[in-house]
Amino acid sequence: MTADDVVSAYAAPEERDVETSLRPRQLDEFIGQHRVREQLEVLLRSAQRRNRPPDHILLSGPPGLGKTSLAMIVAAELGSAIRVTSGPAIERSGDLAAVLTTLARGDVLFIDEIHRIARPAEELLYSAMEDFRVDVVVGKGPGATAIPLDVEPFTLVGATTRSGLLTGPLRDRFGFVAHLDFYGAADLERVLDRSAAILGVRIDTAGAAEIAGRSRGTPRIANRLLRRVRDYAEVRADGIVTEDIARAALAVYEVDRVGLDRLDRAVLDALVSSFGGGPVGLSTLAVAVGEEPGTVEEVAEPFLVRAGLLARTPRGRVATPAAWAHLGRTPPPGSPAALAAGSAAVADPSDPGDLFGGSFRAAP
Ligand SMILES: Nc1ncnc2c1ncn2[C@@H]1O[C@H](COP(=O)(O)OP(=O)(O)OP(=O)(O)O)[C@@H](O)[C@H]1O
Numbered sequence: 001m002t003a004d005d006v007v008s009a010y011a012a013p014e015e016r017d018v019e020t021s022l023r024p025r026q027l028d029e030f031i032g033q034h035r036v037r038e039q040l041e042v043l044l045r046s047a048q049r050r051n052r053p054p055d056h057i058l059l060s061g062p063p064g065l066g067k068t069s070l071a072m073i074v075a076a077e078l079g080s081a082i083r084v085t086s087g088p089a090i091e092r093s094g095d096l097a098a099v100l101t102t103l104a105r106g107d108v109l110f111i112d113e114i115h116r117i118a119r120p121a122e123e124l125l126y127s128a129m130e131d132f133r134v135d136v137v138v139g140k141g142p143g144a145t146a147i148p149l150d151v152e153p154f155t156l157v158g159a160t161t162r163s164g165l166l167t168g169p170l171r172d173r174f175g176f177v178a179h180l181d182f183y184g185a186a187d188l189e190r191v192l193d194r195s196a197a198i199l200g201v202r203i204d205t206a207g208a209a210e211i212a213g214r215s216r217g218t219p220r221i222a223n224r225l226l227r228r229v230r231d232y233a234e235v236r237a238d239g240i241v242t243e244d245i246a247r248a249a250l251a252v253y254e255v256d257r258v259g260l261d262r263l264d265r266a267v268l269d270a271l272v273s274s275f276g277g278g279p280v281g282l283s284t285l286a287v288a289v290g291e292e293p294g295t296v297e298e299v300a301e302p303f304l305v306r307a308g309l310l311a312r313t314p315r316g317r318v319a320t321p322a323a324w325a326h327l328g329r330t331p332p333p334g335s336p337a338a339l340a341a342g343s344a345a346v347a348d349p350s351d352p353g354d355l356f357g358g359s360f361r362a363a364p
Pocket residue numbers: 009010011018019020022023024029030031032033062063064065066067068069070161191219220223
């Protein structure tokens with residue numbers, strides 16, 4: 001992973017081992033997401049009481065918020081075995097039938113990225129989920145026959161970052177749908193404290209707060225920044241993660257106080273400095289930062305929009321008053337940002353508050 005990817009919400013392949021070691025194992029170790037946690041707990045306990053596998057569970061939400069962790073927790077809480085596969089791995093319905101027919105009673109089947117499952121396999125899944133039965137087609141053409149096979153009662157846990165791409169019939173077959181949201185600063189601090197304890201890193205409260213504020217509401221990013229800051233603390237200081245150390249380390253990795261990286265800032269800076277805050281078209285903006293339009297749109301913009309720093313309008317991209325404030329600039333009088341700023345409280349650029357705690361918010 002390069003320094004440029006340090007605030008990516010996606011896991012790098014080499015992060016898999018450390019992620020596994022940091023994963024919460026039980027529901028009560030899972031930080032935040034209180035409503036989802038409570039609903040899941042009730043679902044699991046009541047199923048155990050009735051001695052039946054719980055309803056199928058769909059976990060949706062952006063990358064790095066804990067879907068895989070929760071799937072593992074469901075199996076652990078039930079004391080069940082878990083089989084893990086993913087939508088892209090199931091190309092043919094036969095692949096899925098082979099998995100389904102070898103499940104034991106009460107097993108958990110985890111299908112990650114379930115929105116990417118091939119359509120014939122998805123149809124097979126319907127009857128497995130509903131009736132615990134699959135029809136396996138043998139042969140081809142007019143001579144083909146469907147052989148019905150029983151499937152032991154199981155619980156499907158599906159995870160998706162794109163719940164909008166799920167078909168209606170598939171979504172309807174989940175008895176429980178949980179949507180994970182971005183984490184607030186306090187919960188991220190708890191994630192950091194817990195991870196620091198597991199990794200044997202000494203961190204103080206202000207150090208954790210400093211990292212949490214830059215983690216984009218995402219535990220995976222918080223854990224990654226913690227590791228980078230730990231490295232810095234070990235090489236440049238006494239190994240203890242304090243506020244000053246966290247600041248200095250994250251400056252080296254070019255992650256700013258609200259979690260923007262170099263590309264994010266380049267986009268905002270071009271928007272403000274070269275185009276007066278916009279509106280400007282995506283391709284023009286991309287040329288100005290020397291990137292492909294797709295990279296600007298898919299890598300930088302989602303977080304800038306979520307953070308209330310950039311707006312996508314029919315006429316093009318626009319910097320919000322919060323973006324001007326974040327760059328320490330004043331929008332020219334009469335510009336859209338100045339007018340918007342005049343009608344709403346603007347963020348104080350000297351306030352290092354976090355975007356999700358509300359002290360740094362774009363005008364509507
Ligand atoms: N609620 C939480 N409490 C503690 N740690 C968490 C929590 N949620 C996520 N994490 C940490 O963040 C890392 C990423 O979580 P996880 O792999 O479960 O995310 P995901 O939603 O499955 O992401 P993806 O969409 O990329 O598959 C885990 O290694 C775990 O350590």
